[in-house]
Amino acid sequence: xxxxxxxxxxxxxxxxxxxxxxxxxxxxxxxxxxxxxxxxxxxxxxxxxxxxxxxxxxxxxxxxxxxxxxxxxxxxxxxxxxxxxxxxxxxxxxxxxxxxxxxxxxxxxxxxxxxxxxxxxxxxxxxxxxxxxxxxxxxxxxxxxxxxxxxxxxxxxxxxxxxxxxxxxxxxxxxxxxxxxxxxxxxxxxxxxxxxxxxxxxxxxxxxxxxxxxxxxxxxxxxxxxxxxxxxxxxxxxxxxxxxxxxxxxxxxxxxxxxxxxxxxxxxxxxxxxxxxxxxxxxxxxxxxxxxxxxxxxxxxxxx
Amino acid sequence: xxxxxxxxxxxxxxxxxxxxxxxxxxxxxxxxxxxxxxxxxxxxxxxxxxxxxxxxxxxxxxxxxxxxxxxxxxxxxxxxxxxxxxxxxxxxxxxxxxxxxxxxxxxxxxxxxxxxxxxxxxxxxxxxxxxxxxxxxxxxxxxxxxxxxxxxxxxxxxxxxxxxxxxxxxxxxxxxxxxxxxxxxxxxxxxxxxxxxxxxxxxxxxxxxxxxxxxxxxxxxxxxxxxxxxxxxxxxxxxxxxxxxxxxxxxxxxxxxxxxxxxxxxxxxxxxxxxxxxxxxxxxxxxxxxxxxxxxxxxxxxxx
Numbered sequence: 001x002x003x004x005x006x007x008x009x010x011x012x013x014x015x016x017x018x019x020x021x022x023x024x025x026x027x028x029x030x031x032x033x034x035x036x037x038x039x040x041x042x043x044x045x046x047x048x049x050x051x052x053x054x055x056x057x058x059x060x061x062x063x064x065x066x067x068x069x070x071x072x073x074x075x076x077x078x079x080x081x082x083x084x085x086x087x088x089x090x091x092x093x094x095x096x097x098x099x100x101x102x103x104x105x106x107x108x109x110x111x112x113x114x115x116x117x118x119x120x121x122x123x124x125x126x127x128x129x130x131x132x133x134x135x136x137x138x139x140x141x142x143x144x145x146x147x148x149x150x151x152x153x154x155x156x157x158x159x160x161x162x163x164x165x166x167x168x169x170x171x172x173x174x175x176x177x178x179x180x181x182x183x184x185x186x187x188x189x190x191x192x193x194x195x196x197x198x199x200x201x202x203x204x205x206x207x208x209x210x211x212x213x214x215x216x217x218x219x220x221x222x223x224x225x226x227x228x229x230x231x232x233x234x235x236x237x238x239x240x241x242x243x244x245x246x247x248x249x250x251x252x253x254x255x256x257x258x259x260x261x262x263x264x265x266x267x268x269x270x271x272x273x274x275x276x277x278x279x280x281x282x283x284x285x286x287x288x289x290x291x292x293x294x295x296x297x298x299x300x301x302x303x304x
Numbered sequence: 305x306x307x308x309x310x311x312x313x314x315x316x317x318x319x320x321x322x323x324x325x326x327x328x329x330x331x332x333x334x335x336x337x338x339x340x341x342x343x344x345x346x347x348x349x350x351x352x353x354x355x356x357x358x359x360x361x362x363x364x365x366x367x368x369x370x371x372x373x374x375x376x377x378x379x380x381x382x383x384x385x386x387x388x389x390x391x392x393x394x395x396x397x398x399x400x401x402x403x404x405x406x407x408x409x410x411x412x413x414x415x416x417x418x419x420x421x422x423x424x425x426x427x428x429x430x431x432x433x434x435x436x437x438x439x440x441x442x443x444x445x446x447x448x449x450x451x452x453x454x455x456x457x458x459x460x461x462x463x464x465x466x467x468x469x470x471x472x473x474x475x476x477x478x479x480x481x482x483x484x485x486x487x488x489x490x491x492x493x494x495x496x497x498x499x500x501x502x503x504x505x506x507x508x509x510x511x512x513x514x515x516x517x518x519x520x521x522x523x524x525x526x527x528x529x530x531x532x533x534x535x536x537x538x539x540x541x542x543x544x545x546x547x548x549x550x551x552x553x554x555x556x557x558x559x560x561x562x563x564x565x566x567x568x569x570x571x572x573x574x575x576x577x578x579x580x581x582x583x584x585x586x587x588x589x590x591x592x593x594x595x596x597x598x599x600x601x602x603x604x605x606x607x608x
Binding site: 088089183184185186187204207208210218219220221222225226227228229256259260262263293294297298299300301302303304 | 392393487488489490491508511512514522523524525526529530531532533560563564566567597598601602603604605606607608
């Protein structure tokens with residue numbers, strides 16, 4: 001089965017209490033694609049970059065099974081750029097710069113061969129772009145999306161129209177509360193389900209993630225307690241990438257398979273934050289990943 | 305095996321967005337004792353009240369297997385009183401009144417029969433009182449304690465002397481960070497272990513609890529997502545009560561048994577917050593408890 005990913009491929013400049021990384025690879029599409037590639041090597045990436053994106057970065061992605069026919073390279077323009085500084089607790093950050101650059105004109109036209117993709121993940125872009133991608137896909141088995149508070153503020157109607165078309169939404173707790181206008185995450189999930197998606201995944205950062213399915217179905221994936229978190233950038237996208245990578249590979253959309261997918265997402269996110277940018281994400285060994293997954297099992301395993 | 309509990313039996317006046325409860329039963333000893341009684345009916349309570357504590361409350365405790373020979377009743381004085389108001393998110397609160405009353409003179413002398421108690425839980429009292437109780441016990445198999453930021457600020461040396469004598473500390477994340485001067489909870493736990501306790505339990509409120517044992521041993525108990533949290537008062541003590549109740553009943557101090565104990569604590573805490581004061585805690589049916597424990601199993605169970 002193939003996984004279609006729509007997201008940014010960009011440059012980040014990141015400051016955390018552990019140091020600074022300047023003009024490093026970032027963007028939701030990069031994190032999602034790389035993360036998913038540990039489970040699925042049939043990935044179609046839809047994105048846009050300027051002519052400043054190093055060919056080496058793109059070649060590395062292709063070597064991971066990430067098809068780039070859907071990546072538009074705009075000559076004479078720059079890639080999307082974000083700069084941010086994290087506070088001491090790593091839970092909050094200030095955005096210092098957001099240069100849309102090529103992203104301002106992003107209006108993805110899917111390559112013909114992408115239209116048969118069965119699993120779709122729409123990174124955090126305008127609801128209009130997300131909706132347009134859904135409409136171009138012909139045979140989707142499972143469509144999931146991310147979004148953010150900003151779109152709830154400025155594009156509520158478009159967001160509602162997009163959410164209506166999807167199977168699963170993956171957002172953080174703050175976003176779930178704003179979207180649902182409910183404080184309890186249980187109530188928030190139930191309310192969001194009435195907007196369209198059968199499945200709601202609520203990410204709580206260092207506190208793990210919750211999956212809500214039909215009826216009383218509920219699952220909790222912990223975050224792995226870590227001694228060092230160097231850079232939380234992209235952890236949420238990495239989580240979504242691991243989730244979608246596993247799900248599309250096992251090709252079984254059930255609550256059971258989604259539970260395992262959530263753990264895969266948590267495991268990938270636990271690697272992501274260990275180093276700046278995608279430094280760790282690019283060089284995880286299979287054995288290391290297997291061990292981390294087993295650690296998650298041990299972390300929550302108990303006898304009654 | 306018997307469980308010795310030291311803690312307050314008191315009155316609370318509580319305001320939450322769901323209402324107000326005036327002069328209701330509260331106190332760490334009440335929550336710990338009631339919670340533990342669902343697992344263990346051989347509980348020795350060491351506490352102090354004024355002559356204003358209704359006999360009915362005390363009789364109800366005795367009917368749950370909570371021995372009150374160690375409960376001092378001071379004629380002509382009032383019981384400890386606390387009043388607080390929770391903010392809308394229920395995660396923070398303002399203390400409106402703290403009247404120590406009888407607690408100001410609390411200097412517990414253990415009844416002779418209590419001295420053979422094998423499992424000891426020291427609720428949040430002065431480190432000096434906690435230490436004195438440990439010294440009076442003769443045959444402790446497992447000693448655990450709670451504490452708070454206040455004692456770290458005003459009685460650091462006494463606190464260190466007490467912590468050195470115990471097997472397990474049960475505190476919240478903020479307290480663990482202040483005690484260890486480490487931000488990462490993993491680092492915090494390792495540091496606290498060097499102060500004495502082999503086991504460190506870090507409560508994260510609505511985000512669950514972590515248990516750290518020897519070496520790499522680590523376990524995470526989730527909190528049950530709930531639609532309604534009416535009153536969080538006593539949830540931490542209730543958690544500790546369920547933990548100690550289970551552990552003392554199964555009488556096996558291993559990492560395995562402590563994992564189950566942590567889940568028992570989480571289950572009890574999930575009931576506690578459903579109603580004001582001990583209203584729910586006093587009337588949980590065994591079948592209801594079994595179902596809740598199973599729900600915890602389902603919440604984190606996944607296949608790799």
